[in-house]
Amino acid sequence: MPKGIYNIPAVTNEPILSYAPGSPERAELQATLKDMRSREIDVPMYIGGEEVRTGNLFAMTPPHDHQHVLGHYHQGEKKHIQMAIDAALAAKPAWEAMAWEHRASIFLKAAELISGPYRQKLNAATMLGQSKNAYQAEIDSACEIADFLRFNVQYMTDIYKQQPISSKGIWNRVEQRPLEGFVFALTPFNFTAIAGNLPTAPAMMGNCIVWKPSKTAVYSAQVLMEVFIKAGVPAGVINLVYVSGPAASEVLFSSPDFAGIHFTGSTGVFQDIWKNIGDNIHKFKSYPRIVGETGGKDYIFMHPTAPAKEVATAITRGAFEYQGQKCSAASRAFIPASKYDEVMAFVHEDLKKIKMGGTEDFTNFVNAVIDEASFNKLASAIDEAKASPDAEVVAGGTYDKSVGYFVAPTIIRALKHDYITMEEELFGPILTIYVYEDDQVDETLDILDKGSMYALTGAIFADCRYAIEKLVKRLTHTAGNFYINDKPTGAVVGQQPFGGGRGSGTNDKAGSMINLLRWVSPRTIKETFVSATDYMYPNFLED
Ligand SMILES: NC(=O)c1ccc[n+]([C@@H]2O[C@H](COP(=O)([O-])OP(=O)(O)OC[C@H]3O[C@@H](n4cnc5c(N)ncnc54)[C@H](O)[C@@H]3O)[C@@H](O)[C@H]2O)c1
Numbered sequence: 001m002p003k004g005i006y007n008i009p010a011v012t013n014e015p016i017l018s019y020a021p022g023s024p025e026r027a028e029l030q031a032t033l034k035d036m037r038s039r040e041i042d043v044p045m046y047i048g049g050e051e052v053r054t055g056n057l058f059a060m061t062p063p064h065d066h067q068h069v070l071g072h073y074h075q076g077e078k079k080h081i082q083m084a085i086d087a088a089l090a091a092k093p094a095w096e097a098m099a100w101e102h103r104a105s106i107f108l109k110a111a112e113l114i115s116g117p118y119r120q121k122l123n124a125a126t127m128l129g130q131s132k133n134a135y136q137a138e139i140d141s142a143c144e145i146a147d148f149l150r151f152n153v154q155y156m157t158d159i160y161k162q163q164p165i166s167s168k169g170i171w172n173r174v175e176q177r178p179l180e181g182f183v184f185a186l187t188p189f190n191f192t193a194i195a196g197n198l199p200t201a202p203a204m205m206g207n208c209i210v211w212k213p214s215k216t217a218v219y220s221a222q223v224l225m226e227v228f229i230k231a232g233v234p235a236g237v238i239n240l241v242y243v244s245g246p247a248a249s250e251v252l253f254s255s256p257d258f259a260g261i262h263f264t265g266s267t268g269v270f271q272d273i274w275k276n277i278g279d280n281i282h283k284f285k286s287y288p289r290i291v292g293e294t295g296g297k298d299y300i301f302m303h304p305t306a307p308a309k310e311v312a313t314a315i316t317r318g319a320f321e322y323q324g325q326k327c328s329a330a331s332r333a334f335i336p337a338s339k340y341d342e343v344m345a346f347v348h349e350d351l352k353k354i355k356m357g358g359t360e361d362f363t364n365f366v367n368a369v370i371d372e373a374s375f376n377k378l379a380s381a382i383d384e385a386k387a388s389p390d391a392e393v394v395a396g397g398t399y400d401k402s403v404g405y406f407v408a409p410t411i412i413r414a415l416k417h418d419y420i421t422m423e424e425e426l427f428g429p430i431l432t433i434y435v436y437e438d439d440q441v442d443e444t445l446d447i448l449d450k451g452s453m454y455a456l457t458g459a460i461f462a463d464c465r466y467a468i469e470k471l472v473k474r475l476t477h478t479a480g481n482f483y484i485n486d487k488p489t490g491a492v493v494g495q496q497p498f499g500g501g502r503g504s505g506t507n508d509k510a511g512s513m514i515n516l517l518r519w520v521s522p523r524t525i526k527e528t529f530v531s532a533t534d535y536m537y538p539n540f541l542e543d
């Protein structure tokens, strides 16, 4: 039993290491990459604390070197999902009963392991398996995941501390119960931090989890699981399975104990999942919590007063870092006609210098896209733009999949504001620019607002405070994360809580108290110190 009302250690963001030539972290990361690349690993599923091997092996390969095998994972089938559900339900009573400070300790320890002894292993796994360069891996698989774990522990205690008032003679309390049943964490390929956050956020609040990562991010998911086990997550609390999404959904959404889904991925998949849950609603013991952060058509809007160099830099970083595979990546830009040539001149200067290649060569700014399906989709979009009378490819436009899935940073100029790549998410290093007449700011804002189903991130650039004020107001519902004079990527846990509206998701803000509140079901307790002994109220008495 707790013998105190504890405060957790002060929480701050994990510092980003530089990996500059000669730095110790660069040497350590290079040695880890060499070691991990040189051997093949065997990756089991983890169900109820047991390593489960099926012998149905799938190869894991670096997207930038697809003939090199990093190892194999054991693919499961529907019965493994049922085993994971059973394990989660079996682990639940003890986990739910554990005092919060012990849950907190486990996840704070996981953060320390990630920022310390596991830092380079998790970075190297992300670099090799998901083709992130050292900087992109560091901000994701070292800093963002450590921040999620630490800040969420802080938010958990803040939630527990929020209590109602009590009148004289009574004591009101709110108890934050975990959900009844299990939570399904369905995670995307593009951020190791998100893959780690989706199972741990509900687990921290006392829930037990079935976790299915993307098949293209199993290599780093395995390292995350190693960390969770080392940190002391008990058997059955987080069960990691590799089963196809549709097969997993069929079993999970038929279980009466399904209590919620924590999803990040594409909008189409989320909408199918929502429908599926709706169709099965009569089967569940409670109304499942549905939390999903999905796609985007994130924008940069340049006002005629904005400086060209700053906008060009935001384009290069915001659209092409991690090959544009951030849900936050700029994929459409609105540039005034008077500034277009100047902005493009700066962007061309950047693109001339950018190197593209594998992640083990630290000088490569751009690496490979995640897999062949993505490569083919991006290559087709480029070919269609080249052939279309409504578009022009004004930068990049080349691709090659002979060694890795490489697509050069590409800019399409849309000659019509509703050209397809102005509206649909491609999820790759392709930015579409629409050039507007300087005196058509209002009309262009309407196009921006109505031109896509998404509302995830957006950035405005302006050098006039009246213009900034106007744009902030006019674009209220176009982005859940809005940037003034900065690129639309790179939200930091604790500083810019992340998530979007409209088709981009439920906007439950990953790494915030709002998100953690979705994983609890509060019970209000009223205790009366001296109970009433007379049913009568004074107004019923005779004069
Ligand atoms: N809004 C955000 O915070 C955010 C963050 C990261 C990524 N994203 C979005 O994620 C997408 C990229 O990630 P992705 O390619 O891994 O997404 P995805 O939708 O293809 O996959 C996400 C997860 O769902 C599973 N899945 C795929 N099809 C399924 C189906 N039919 N039924 C059940 N599960 C299925 C996948 O195996 C994976 O584990 C982009 O659209 C991006 O914008 C959004």
Ligand SMILES: N[C@@H](CCC=O)C(=O)O
Binding pocket: 190, 191, 325, 326, 327, 328, 329, 488, 489, 490, 491, 492, 498
């Ligand atoms: N925190 C990241 C989230 C990206 C999602 O894929 C960003 O803001 O760029």
